[in-house]
Amino acid sequence: MTQAALEIKDAETTALITGSEAIAVACKLADVDVITAYPIRPYDTVMQYVAKLVANGELDCEYIVAESEHSQFEIVKHASAAGARVFCGSSGVGWMYAFEALTVTPALRIPMVAMVGNRALDDPGAFGVEHNDALAVRDLGWQLVWVDNAQEALDTALIAYRVAEDRRVFLPCAISCDGAFLTHSQALVKIPSSEKVNAFLPRYDRGDLLLHPDNPITVAPQANEDWLMEIRRQTAAAMERSYTVIREVYRDFERIFGRSYGNPFFEEYETEDADIVLVGMGTLSIPVKVAIRQMRKEGKKVGFVRMRWFRPFAAEELAKSLGRFAAVGIIDRDFSLGAPYLSGVLATEVRAAMYPSAKRPPIPGFICGLGGREVTVPDVVKMSDIVYEAADGKAQPLTQWIGLRE
Amino acid sequence: MGRLFAVEIVYRGIFQKTLAKNISRAIVLAAHCEGKPGISFGRYGDSPERNGIPAKSFAIVATDDLTLEEGMAKYEPKEVDISIAVDDTLCKGVESWAWYGLQPINRLTKPGGTLIVTSREQPETLIPMCHRKEYPYQLAIVKGIPSFSGLWVYKDDHTDVRILGAIARLLPELFGLESVQKAIMQEWQDPVKASSAARSYERITSVTVRPEQGNPEEPYKFELPKWWEMGEGIAIPGIAPGHTMQDPESQKSGGYQPARNPTFKKFTTRTMRPVVNFDTCIKCTLCWLQCPDSCFDVTPEGLYDANMEACCGCGVCEAVCPVKDCVTMVNEIAFQDNASQWEMWRKDKPVYQAWLKEKIEHRPERSHGFRYRGQYEEQVPEMMEIAREDGA
Numbered sequence: 069m070t071q072a073a074l075e076i077k078d079a080e081t082t083a084l085i086t087g088s089e090a091i092a093v094a095c096k097l098a099d100v101d102v103i104t105a106y107p108i109r110p111y112d113t114v115m116q117y118v119a120k121l122v123a124n125g126e127l128d129c130e131y132i133v134a135e136s137e138h139s140q141f142e143i144v145k146h147a148s149a150a151g152a153r154v155f156c157g158s159s160g161v162g163w164m165y166a167f168e169a170l171t172v173t174p175a176l177r178i179p180m181v182a183m184v185g186n187r188a189l190d191d192p193g194a195f196g197v198e199h200n201d202a203l204a205v206r207d208l209g210w211q212l213v214w215v216d217n218a219q220e221a222l223d224t225a226l227i228a229y230r231v232a233e234d235r236r237v238f239l240p241c242a243i244s245c246d247g248a249f250l251t252h253s254q255a256l257v258k259i260p261s262s263e264k265v266n267a268f269l270p271r272y273d274r275g276d277l278l279l280h281p282d283n284p285i286t287v288a289p290q291a292n293e294d295w296l297m298e299i300r301r302q303t304a305a306a307m308e309r310s311y312t313v314i315r316e317v318y319r320d321f322e323r324i325f326g327r328s329y330g331n332p333f334f335e336e337y338e339t340e341d342a343d344i345v346l347v348g349m350g351t352l353s354i355p356v357k358v359a360i361r362q363m364r365k366e367g368k369k370v371g372f373v374r375m376r377w378f379r380p381f382a383a384e385e386l387a388k389s390l391g392r393f394a395a396v397g398i399i400d401r402d403f404s405l406g407a408p409y410l411s412g413v414l415a416t417e418v419r420a421a422m423y424p425s426a427k428r429p430p431i432p433g434f435i436c437g438l439g440g441r442e443v444t445v446p447d448v449v450k451m452s453d454i455v456y457e458a459a460d461g462k463a464q465p466l467t468q469w470i471g472l473r474e
Numbered sequence: 475m476g477r478l479f480a481v482e483i484v485y486r487g488i489f490q491k492t493l494a495k496n497i498s499r500a501i502v503l504a505a506h507c508e509g510k511p512g513i514s515f516g517r518y519g520d521s522p523e524r525n526g527i528p529a530k531s532f533a534i535v536a537t538d539d540l541t542l543e544e545g546m547a548k549y550e551p552k553e554v555d556i557s558i559a560v561d562d563t564l565c566k567g568v569e570s571w572a573w574y575g576l577q578p579i580n581r582l583t584k585p586g587g588t589l590i591v592t593s594r595e596q597p598e599t600l601i602p603m604c605h606r607k608e609y610p611y612q613l614a615i616v617k618g619i620p621s622f623s624g625l626w627v628y629k630d631d632h633t634d635v636r637i638l639g640a641i642a643r644l645l646p647e648l649f650g651l652e653s654v655q656k657a658i659m660q661e662w663q664d665p666v667k668a669s670s671a672a673r674s675y676e677r678i679t680s681v682t683v684r685p686e687q688g689n690p691e692e693p694y695k696f697e698l699p700k701w702w703e704m705g706e707g708i709a710i711p712g713i714a715p716g717h718t719m720q721d722p723e724s725q726k727s728g729g730y731q732p733a734r735n736p737t738f739k740k741f742t743t744r745t746m747r748p749v750v751n752f753d754t755c756i757k758c759t760l761c762w763l764q765c766p767d768s769c770f771d772v773t774p775e776g777l778y779d780a781n782m783e784a785c786c787g788c789g790v791c792e793a794v795c796p797v798k799d800c801v802t803m804v805n806e807i808a809f810q811d812n813a814s815q816w817e818m819w820r821k822d823k824p825v826y827q828a829w830l831k832e833k834i835e836h837r838p839e840r841s842h843g844f845r846y847r848g849q850y851e852e853q854v855p856e857m858m859e860i861a862r863e864d865g866a
Contacts, residue, residue: 248518355547442549473700
């Protein structure tokens with residue numbers, strides 16, 4: 069990585085950087101105050117670039133290499149309570165080692181932004197992408213967003229700070245980047261000027277929740293059954309408000325940077341006239357889109373819905389959209405063993421989202437691309453064919469493993 | 475549908491990682507100068523890159539964004555326009571950390587594609603090292619020793635830009651020299667590097683390698699088991715204990731040869747190999763004890779034969795041997811096979827001594843890693859000579 073690649077001039081520049089470097093650049097643009105690190109692939113690529121920025125004098129922050137992921141996340145939690153804008157991240161079992169710190173963060177209303185370089189959970193030790201690491205915190209009050217390219221990684225990191233630090237929300241946000249496909253692949257990325265970023269992202273103001281001698285408060289006292297349910301309800305209310313804030317922030321992002329992401333919660337690709345659609349998260353979007361272009365040449369009208377925000381989950385909006393199609397296939401790059409119909413996490417959630425809907429198409433689920441296995445174009449064609457069969461009413465298992473040696 | 479280009483850079487991890495990354499980055503940047511989008515990435519499964527283990531970087535470029543997506547839809551390219559080996563000993567084949575068995579250096583090279591090798595050798599030396607292909611391809615040699623350019627201990631030797639200049643000449647559809655020079659100025663702001671690229675562009679030539687030329691060995695093939703065929707609990711069988719060795723002359727049994735993994739051999743990590751003078755060996759056991767890969771076979775008479783199927787070429791045996799010139803590391807390029815030195819010595823000692831002498835004379839110090847202080851300084855005159863020849 070040359071210095072030139074990370075140099076941010078006043079005007080927008082283009083640089084050849086990885087998804088991880090894009091997140092590091094966002095940290096610089098957001099002028100983050102405290103960053104903690106503990107190495108684990110593929111997240112460690114972010115900490116390396118952050119370290120380089122700090123060493124080169126381009127980023128003025130406290131950069132602390134902790135002795136474990138647990139401490140890594142505890143340190144930024146406390147720094148955030150004291151008013152610092154913070155960044156953190158991990159991958160796979162590193163994220164799991166921080167689990168206790170991850171659970172205590174949302175209720176304290178800490179707007180931490182973290183990057184999860186998605187990685188399969190051990191055992192066996194493996195580096196490839198699975199989404200189970202980030203998904204493990206889905207019930208706890210973390211906002212979760214998936215991106216599929218380096219530009220979106222940079223933009224979403226800026227958006228994440230703005231959403232998380234909104235006083236109506238004050239909840240942590242984890243940005244998921246697929247290991248290898250995004251964290252280690254260099255692509256051309258537009259880097260906005262710091263002027264624009266400053267116009268978009270106000271400074272973090274913790275207000276009455278600031279842990280400071282001038283504002284004597286105690287954070288996180290012990291509480292019993294008289295209190296806990298109300299505290300949970302408060303955190304739930306913050307997550308509910310996050311929907312509105314996310315919409316506002318994306319509108320503002322478009323206004324200031326001139327780059328539009330359309331619907332913030334999910335991207336629709338070739339859905340307008342689609343008979344059936346596939347739904348998935350992360351970089352599997354690339355082979356899916358290539359396959360869709362091929363299938364459309366053969367007259368198969370297949371579309372794709374790429375989920376960005378998994379928490380909050382835009383259930384009503386998604387149900388309304390997916391109700392238009394004859395059948396919907398869900399591609400899970402994760403597993404949830406023993407789950408309803410033995411499906412993955414995303415399939416289970418989408419089915420739950422669809423249940424109250426008047427239009428409920430068949431929703432077959434697929435487990436695919438685990439451990440970083442390539443989701444191939446033929447895999448996508450095979451899944452589409454199965455979804456077409458489901459649309460025709462053919463009985464079949466609700467969960468099928470694709471790309472498995474069987 | 476536009477055209478998709480793919481280039482692979484095969485290098486020795488970890489020493490040449492930055493070099494390979496610089497090359498793949500600059501390919502994308504040069505193509506970008508001509509309006510072609512691209513991406514650059516290291517093969518994820520190769521990491522962590524143990525010393526010397528063969529690894530790969532890729533650059534994928536297309537004439538338009540949609541075509542680029544077709545390339546990005548694959549984990550890595552299934553075929554490439556250009557394969558680059560930044561160390562000529564890689565021509566013997568590569569076995570990466572992400573194990574796929576020993577694979578030919580030119581495995582991904584397209585019909586009519588080009589293999590670029592940085593080497594001081596001639597095509598006649600390199601072609602027999604590379605596995606045969608069913609179709610003709612081009613071989614181009616960028617003169618040079620295995621470069622550490624980009625690694626902090628070595629100064630920049632322009633290997634990266636000389637390869638770029640060669641690509642502009644060999645595959646002008648990808649990008650022209652002007653774009654290479656523009657990208658060099660963007661990335662390094664160094665006009666001397668830009669002129670090195672131009673010189674390489676002018677000098678590079680290639681020869682056609684025909685299907686009947688090259689190493690006839692059948693590349694390793696394998697089929698991965700189905701999920702229900704695999705044992706449960708992520709448990710795999712260990713390596714069985716070893717056995718005695720048999721003397722090829724006397725037929726006597728004795729000593730000890732450890733059993734080894736029959737498929738994961740790792741010897742393509744090697745850039746140098748030890749040759750052993752069995753007549754001066756004092757049987758002190760140090761090489762056998764210290765070898766990190768347990769590659770020494772104990773012969774019936776208690777000598778130590780470095781097994782070339784197992785040796786990674788680290789040089790520890792040479793370092794710990796207390797006898798002067800008993801174990802000597804020799805550049806891997808001097809050898810055609812992995813035959814047992816001890817068996818050769820047992821069959822005919824004078825012939826073996828002559829062979830040993832010839833190999834040791836042919837020992838230019840071109841290993842990866844510093845074997846002694848001042849080695850780099852010793853190499854500078856050789857590199858200067860290459861530069862002069864290149865510009866002559």
